[in-house]
Amino acid sequence: MKIEQAPPQLDRRAFIQKVLTGSVTGSLLLIYPMGGGDALDMLQPSTIPNIPEQIPGIRDEEYDIHERKFAFIVDITRCIGCGSCCVADKREYNVPDGNYRTWVERYIKDFDDQVYVDCPNGGLDGYQTPRTDIDAPVRDTFFVPKLCNMCKEAPCVQVCPVGATFTTPDGFVLMDSDRCVGCGYCIQACPYSSRFLNPITHTAEKCTWCYHRVRKGLLPACVEVCPTGARKFGSLKDETSEVYKILKGPGVLTVLKESMGTWPALYYLGARLEVI
Amino acid sequence: MSGFHEGSAMLLSNFVLPNDLHVHWSMMIVLYPYITGLVDGAFIIAALYYLFDVKSLKPVARFSLLFALAFLCCATLPLLLHLGRPERNLNMLLTPSPSSAMAGFGYIYAVSMGVLGFIVLFVYRADLVKLKQHSRGIMKLIYRLLTFDCDDLSPRAMALDDRIIKILVGLGIPVAAFLHGYVGFIFGGVKANPTWATPLMPVIFLFSACVSGIAAIVLAYIVIRKFTGKFIDGPCIITCIKTLTGFFILAFSFEMLEVFSHSYLKSGYHHMVEGLLNGPLATSFWLWQVKICSGIPLVLLAIMAFIKLQQPRYNLLAAGVSAILLLQVFIMRWNVVIGGQLMSKSARGYTVFHPEWFDKEGILAVIVVMLIPFVILFILGKIFPFWTEEQNG
Numbered sequence: 203m204k205i206e207q208a209p210p211q212l213d214r215r216a217f218i219q220k221v222l223t224g225s226v227t228g229s230l231l232l233i234y235p236m237g238g239g240d241a242l243d244m245l246q247p248s249t250i251p252n253i254p255e256q257i258p259g260i261r262d263e264e265y266d267i268h269e270r271k272f273a274f275i276v277d278i279t280r281c282i283g284c285g286s287c288c289v290a291d292k293r294e295y296n297v298p299d300g301n302y303r304t305w306v307e308r309y310i311k312d313f314d315d316q317v318y319v320d321c322p323n324g325g326l327d328g329y330q331t332p333r334t335d336i337d338a339p340v341r342d343t344f345f346v347p348k349l350c351n352m353c354k355e356a357p358c359v360q361v362c363p364v365g366a367t368f369t370t371p372d373g374f375v376l377m378d379s380d381r382c383v384g385c386g387y388c389i390q391a392c393p394y395s396s397r398f399l400n401p402i403t404h405t406a407e408k409c410t411w412c413y414h415r416v417r418k419g420l421l422p423a424c425v426e427v428c429p430t431g432a433r434k435f436g437s438l439k440d441e442t443s444e445v446y447k448i449l450k451g452p453g454v455l456t457v458l459k460e461s462m463g464t465w466p467a468l469y470y471l472g473a474r475l476e477v478i
Numbered sequence: 479m480s481g482f483h484e485g486s487a488m489l490l491s492n493f494v495l496p497n498d499l500h501v502h503w504s505m506m507i508v509l510y511p512y513i514t515g516l517v518d519g520a521f522i523i524a525a526l527y528y529l530f531d532v533k534s535l536k537p538v539a540r541f542s543l544l545f546a547l548a549f550l551c552c553a554t555l556p557l558l559l560h561l562g563r564p565e566r567n568l569n570m571l572l573t574p575s576p577s578s579a580m581a582g583f584g585y586i587y588a589v590s591m592g593v594l595g596f597i598v599l600f601v602y603r604a605d606l607v608k609l610k611q612h613s614r615g616i617m618k619l620i621y622r623l624l625t626f627d628c629d630d631l632s633p634r635a636m637a638l639d640d641r642i643i644k645i646l647v648g649l650g651i652p653v654a655a656f657l658h659g660y661v662g663f664i665f666g667g668v669k670a671n672p673t674w675a676t677p678l679m680p681v682i683f684l685f686s687a688c689v690s691g692i693a694a695i696v697l698a699y700i701v702i703r704k705f706t707g708k709f710i711d712g713p714c715i716i717t718c719i720k721t722l723t724g725f726f727i728l729a730f731s732f733e734m735l736e737v738f739s740h741s742y743l744k745s746g747y748h749h750m751v752e753g754l755l756n757g758p759l760a761t762s763f764w765l766w767q768v769k770i771c772s773g774i775p776l777v778l779l780a781i782m783a784f785i786k787l788q789q790p791r792y793n794l795l796a797a798g799v800s801a802i803l804l805l806q807v808f809i810m811r812w813n814v815v816i817g818g819q820l821m822s823k824s825a826r827g828y829t830v831f832h833p834e835w836f837d838k839e840g841i842l843a844v845i846v847v848m849l850i851p852f853v854i855l856f857i858l859g860k861i862f863p864f865w866t867e868e869q870n871g
Binding site for chain 2: 300301302305307317318319320321323324348357359360361362363364365381382383384385386387389390391392393394395396397398399403404405406461462463478
């Protein structure tokens with residue numbers, strides 16, 4: 203059977219009209235912001251997902267960046283080394299394999315006070331099996347989550363030659379990957395080895411305490427998924443927050459490598475002498 | 479295990495922080511201070527002649543300027559190869575962060591380049607004017623550009639040239655010293671790394687730079703003159719070696735002082751530094767840097783200083799000792815840059831470094847980067863004659 207085909211429209215006027223409409227629409231699409239691309243756009247309230255507020259007082263108030271103050275507390279006595287935080291972090295940022303924005307270390311002490319530390323795959327797989335390479339009877343095991351210390355006197359910010367790493371007025375040490383030249387000076391300067399050079403973007407990368415989430419009233423991804431409450435985050439301007447109560451309370455808190463003079467905003471609860 | 483304290487247990491598990499497994503600053507960052515060091519040392523030789531009037535250095539004075547220029551042209555090459563985003567390198571000049579030690583490099587480098595370039599032009603001006611008169615075509619154009627089309631060789635103009643050269647070289651010394659001392663400070667300013675964080679670092683870098691630069695000039699002078707069948711100036715070599723001896727004694731003393739300080743003060747992460755030098759760096763530091771490449775030159779330099787040797791034998795020893803010292807400084811840079819990064823900030827273990835051949839910071843790239851200055855030197859030699867006519871004759 204012969205199929206009748208409609209003759210192509212060869213009307214010149216219609217053709218030009220279609221081309222023009224297409225061009226104008228296309229150009230408008232190019233210049234009209236679609237959202238999601240600009241870092242500042244992501245902080246706008248309109249982009250807040252339909253999730254209940256996790257940090258009170260962020261969404262319903264004007265965010266005065268100079269008046270905000272946050273703290274992160276890691277309670278070592280609660281960490282069970284499940285690795286959920288590491289998985290959440292890797293998913294949140296698509297962290298390339300072999301690099302870690304956060305990780306969990308396993309400390310083992312024997313009866314002679316010898317300390318064995320390991321951190322296979324950054325703790326991403328969770329510590330599901332005991333170490334088999336230790337001959338001595340094990341007295342104690344504990345886990346230490348590590349992440350950016352958000353130093354007040356951040357060496358990484360000081361050494362960055364182009365100002366790609368900076369401290370926000372609300373205390374977060376952040377990275378502008380569009381400015382970073384990938385010299386690695388910040389990686390050398392960080393006493394906590396919280397930074398790495400992203401093998402895909404070739405720029406330095408680090409934990410941000412999920413600043414984009416915090417600005418939307420959400421907890422950092424690792425804090426949200428922690429099943430035991432070992433990772434705590436909150437506002438120090440909110441007297442009802444858990445971090446406020448711990449920090450202002452009588453408990454003993456420590457910071458890592460205090461002698462470096464970096465003044466971290468990451469505090470450890472129950473960190474033992476062996477933890478460096 | 480005895481007593482109360484069990485510090486040795488620190489290294490038991492050889493735990494390296496997960497982000498420390500990779501050595502971020504590799505061979506290109508070894509080359510960078512090595513190249514700036516060569517520039518620095520070569521410039522010192524020229525400065526001794528042009529500013530301090532050490533007449534015996536006249537045969538190598540012009541050559542050392544060109545040598546310094548050739549290497550200075552390539553000083554940024556290792557950095558560009560190292561940068562993750564080399565296309566953004568100008569950000570360091572355009573949007574520098576004033577708090578960063580590294581941000582000043584572009585400016586210091588530019589000033590060094592400018593000063594050295596002008597010194598070469600003024601030192602060579604008389605020669606360039608004469609060469610312009612005897613050349614044609616493209617070479618004539620090059621000489622016209624290099625002399626700014628000024629043929630004035632009157633005694634008054636030459637006297638002015640001499641004064642300008644003295645001022646430029648006088649300016650060049652602090653610039654060169656700052657350039658390299660500053661490179662040392664880039665490492666010395668990293669408090670997170672216990673082997674780098676010492677105020678001695680710029681001093682060590684500066685003196686070892688002088689050693690490598692002077693050694694390079696001695697070796698290059700002897701090799702080039704020998705292979706072109708020209709006379710090797712004895713007094714010049716003797717002065718160079720005496721200067722080299724002085725700088726090497728200073729450099730080696732400071733290198734050892736740093737190790738001694740760590741060992742005596744036993745501060746902070748002393749156990750890590752001790753473990754590093756006696757562990758992963760035992761061969762490259764104690765055997766190569768200290769015993770072979772410092773011990774042998776010290777003996778040879780002592781022989782050259784105290785025993786009267788015939789000039790050809792002296793020259794041979796001078797070339798040999800210079801070659802070993804060039805290696806010493808390279809190994810020293812390696813031990814500082816790569817060695818320092820082998821210590822994990824966990825203070826509990828050491829990572830390993832595997833140099834690759836074909837990486838952009840690999841061994842092949844290192845060889846190419848080190849060959850380029852010699853190509854530039856060869857081209858410079860075609861425009862600026864290394865030796866004066868009296869030396870050729």
